[in-house]
Amino acid sequence: MRFVTDEKSKKEYKKFLENHERCNFQQSLEWAEVKSNNWKPEVILAEDKNNKIIGSLCVWVRKMPIFGNMMYASRGPVCDIHNKEVMEQLTQGANELAKKYNAFVLRIEPDILKDDKEFREIATSLGYKIKDDAKDFKDEIQPRFVFRLDIKNKTEEEIFAAFHQKTRYNVRLAKRKGVTIKEGTKEDLKDFHKIMIETGKRDGFITRSLEYFEKMYDCMTPGRSYEATYGIL
Secondary structure, X not given: OEEOOOHHHHHHHHHHHHHOOOOOHHHOHHHHHHOOOOOEEEEEEEEOOOOOEXXXXXXXEEEEOOOXXXXXXXXXXXXXXXXXXXXXXXXXXXXXXXXXXXXXXXXEEOXXXXXXXXXXXXXHHOOOOOOOOOOOOOOOOOOOOOOOOOOOOOOHHHHHHOOOHHHHHHHHHHHHOOOEEXXXXXXXXXXXXXXXXXXXXXXXXXXXXXXXXXXHHHHHOOOOOEEEEOOOO
């Protein structure tokens, strides 16, 4: 086990992350830059006997009022989540960081299926406590359930044909009603932010400043953003 400490190890980590099936942008150094105003990133690397990276965990450290430092890992770890040896290495690294920063807690919100019993058994055996009673956004930082659409090696027609009949109807209806899709620019974030603020007030979830999304846009390029427009802004 080791930590990312210099430019060489940063490149090694980035290469590992980009080629791993569990890669998530919230474990990237680019995302760490987005959060750098309030959080300090630390990256733990698990290795095999040949010093090859086989797992990673990007942990953010932040000083909290009264309690002290907390550690948080969003959508990590990135590894074979059923390999206890790898999980032990990453946990060992997290314990070292906790001592270094005198942290009172490590909170992890992994990208794991809810009914993955094997992972749950490994995690609990290593001392983690699994929270199953979260009810809304106030209980968690990341969404508890995420739905994904597999578009790999599929044409637009194949993806559309796989939609539910009602979904296909609604897409066609939106087109008839004048909804258009375009690739957005940084300037379009202003319209997006207006919608987010309004929706956040209505549904009671946390919103961010426009500057937050502008920094995200700058740090996460060459990513793309898309905007659906109806002409009501």
